[in-house]
Amino acid sequence: MLTLGTALAFGGAAIAAGFAGVGSALGVAVAGEAAAGVMSEDPDKFGNVLVLQAIPGTQGIYGLLIAFIILLNIGAVGGDLKELTTFQGIAMLLAGFPIGLVGCVSGYTQGVVAACGISLTGKRPEETGKGITFAAMVETYAVLALLISFLMVNGIKL
Amino acid sequence: MPQASYAYAMGRVSVMTIKMLDAVKLRRIAEAATEREALVMLLETGYGGNLSGSNTFNKEIDYIIRDQLTQSRADVWEITPDPERTKLFLLEVDTHNIKAFLKARLLGIEVPDILRYGGVFNLDMLKECVKTKNYEQLPDIYKKAMNEIEQDLLREVDPLSFSAKIDSAMFRYIKAELDRLHDHSFVRDYFSLMADFQNARSLIRARFLHWDVDKIRPQLLECGEIDHRYFLEAIDTPMEQLSGKLNRGSNGRLIAETLDDYNSKSQLPVFKQKMETALMEIVKKASYNPFGLGPIIGYLLGRNAEAKALRVIFNAKRSGVEVNLPELYQ
Numbered sequence: 001m002l003t004l005g006t007a008l009a010f011g012g013a014a015i016a017a018g019f020a021g022v023g024s025a026l027g028v029a030v031a032g033e034a035a036a037g038v039m040s041e042d043p044d045k046f047g048n049v050l051v052l053q054a055i056p057g058t059q060g061i062y063g064l065l066i067a068f069i070i071l072l073n074i075g076a077v078g079g080d081l082k083e084l085t086t087f088q089g090i091a092m093l094l095a096g097f098p099i100g101l102v103g104c105v106s107g108y109t110q111g112v113v114a115a116c117g118i119s120l121t122g123k124r125p126e127e128t129g130k131g132i133t134f135a136a137m138v139e140t141y142a143v144l145a146l147l148i149s150f151l152m153v154n155g156i157k158l
Numbered sequence: 159m160p161q162a163s164y165a166y167a168m169g170r171v172s173v174m175t176i177k178m179l180d181a182v183k184l185r186r187i188a189e190a191a192t193e194r195e196a197l198v199m200l201l202e203t204g205y206g207g208n209l210s211g212s213n214t215f216n217k218e219i220d221y222i223i224r225d226q227l228t229q230s231r232a233d234v235w236e237i238t239p240d241p242e243r244t245k246l247f248l249l250e251v252d253t254h255n256i257k258a259f260l261k262a263r264l265l266g267i268e269v270p271d272i273l274r275y276g277g278v279f280n281l282d283m284l285k286e287c288v289k290t291k292n293y294e295q296l297p298d299i300y301k302k303a304m305n306e307i308e309q310d311l312l313r314e315v316d317p318l319s320f321s322a323k324i325d326s327a328m329f330r331y332i333k334a335e336l337d338r339l340h341d342h343s344f345v346r347d348y349f350s351l352m353a354d355f356q357n358a359r360s361l362i363r364a365r366f367l368h369w370d371v372d373k374i375r376p377q378l379l380e381c382g383e384i385d386h387r388y389f390l391e392a393i394d395t396p397m398e399q400l401s402g403k404l405n406r407g408s409n410g411r412l413i414a415e416t417l418d419d420y421n422s423k424s425q426l427p428v429f430k431q432k433m434e435t436a437l438m439e440i441v442k443k444a445s446y447n448p449f450g451l452g453p454i455i456g457y458l459l460g461r462n463a464e465a466k467a468l469r470v471i472f473n474a475k476r477s478g479v480e481v482n483l484p485e486l487y488q
Contacts (some may be wrong), residue, residue: 030165031165033163033169034165034166034168036166036169037166037170037171037172038172038173039169040170041173041174042173045173112449115165115168115448116168116448118169119168119169119171119172119448120172122169122173123172123173123175
């Protein structure tokens with residue numbers, strides 16, 4: 001039977017995957033626009049700009065990872081759905097928030113930084129590494145949020 | 159497929175900018191022994207597309223420069239996400255064309271080969287307006303100014319007067335557009351500084367030619383920060399007190415410094431040099447914001463500066479004088 005707790009846990013998975021995915025989609029889109037601009041003038045830079053465009057996509061993967069762990073823990077993946085108490089459900093819901101929110105914001109902002117890095121690559125291809133480093137700095141906070149969400153999900157005894 | 163977004167424009171401009179001729183390349187071209195050698199060196203940089211030095215005549219350089227400028231304006235129109243503000247920087251193209259059409263009509267000749275392309279108004283429409291003396295299709299500010307000019311022309315033909323009225327209409331239109339857009343960006347700073355500098359230059363010229371207040375009044379441009387009243391009062395102010403009188407608003411200090419510089423050197427070009435440097439500084443600063451109009455306008459003005467530098471170089475080569483490069487974007 002689907003309890004309120006189980007439904008809340010589904011909410012946690014949805015927040016983790018959904019919000020982080022939105023952030024990544026926006027970030028990849030911004031970086032993609034800048035990449036298209038560079039490519040329309042100099043198609044030889046495809047390799048360099050592709051790396052930078054892909055970087056904001058990681059938040060979506062982190063969100064998916066947490067969502068998958070939540071679904072695995074509540075038995076949604078194996079078809080043996082557990083009946084969670086309301087408090088267990090709230091805990092699962094809250095566990096989805098760190099990566100959901102931080103992933104959303106950092107995904108977009110990382111896209112902005114990556115777009116600037118792509119512009120840097122357009123002007124000075126030899127500086128692509130620095131552009132990647134700038135974009136990777138934003139990743140730190142998504143990784144921290146992933147860690148917290150992971151610890152929270154694993155800390156909930158079912 | 160072009161997309162009207164700052165990110166796309168930023169990416170595209172970043173590559174287009176590196177194709178521009180920087181000061182080092184321009185100096186190298188300027189050091190060429192002959193005009194022919196300079197042309198070959200220029201075309202080797204890729205300027206002018208696929209043209210090669212061996213089959214290009216010296217006199218074609220003007221057409222090549224004009225073609226490049228037309229291309230850069232077309233690129234800017236294509237990529238700008240903010241055509242409302244961008245068009246303000248292209249109005250000078252239309253101002254030039256209106257003057258050319260009007261002068262050609264007065265002289266009873268076909269428009270000479272000096273028209274510029276890529277402006278805000280349709281070129282055929284402008285030609286028709288001037289030919290029929292019907293300016294209904296132009297914005298109200300231009301329409302009013304052109305109708306006044308047509309009235310003046312019935313009395314006397316004064317090229318200086320109608321030229322000043324067209325310039326004045328352009329700045330009035332820019333100010334009206336900036337007010338409508340509630341703009342407080344670098345675009346306003348740019349045109350405000352330009353208007354103040356031009357007004358200061360007009361004042362110096364008026365003093366030199368012993369003009370009275372009525373004659374200088376129509377020469378003053380709107381959009382500046384220094385009230386016209388101070389320029390009109392300054393016509394009788396002793397030269398050494400001018401800088402103090404015009405040191406008003408955010409542009410005042412620079413105008414005052416330039417006036418002091420002029421006082422010590424007595425050379426009018428000092429105004430143009432200082433203005434170009436200050437305007438370029440505004441645009442360079444704005445170009446540090448990648449998600450804004452700054453890089454796009456920087457590219458446009460950079461291409462203009464590049465074209466100006468090339469004209470200076472080739473004219474100097476033809477006349478055998480020393481090359482003095484103007485202010486460049488990079």
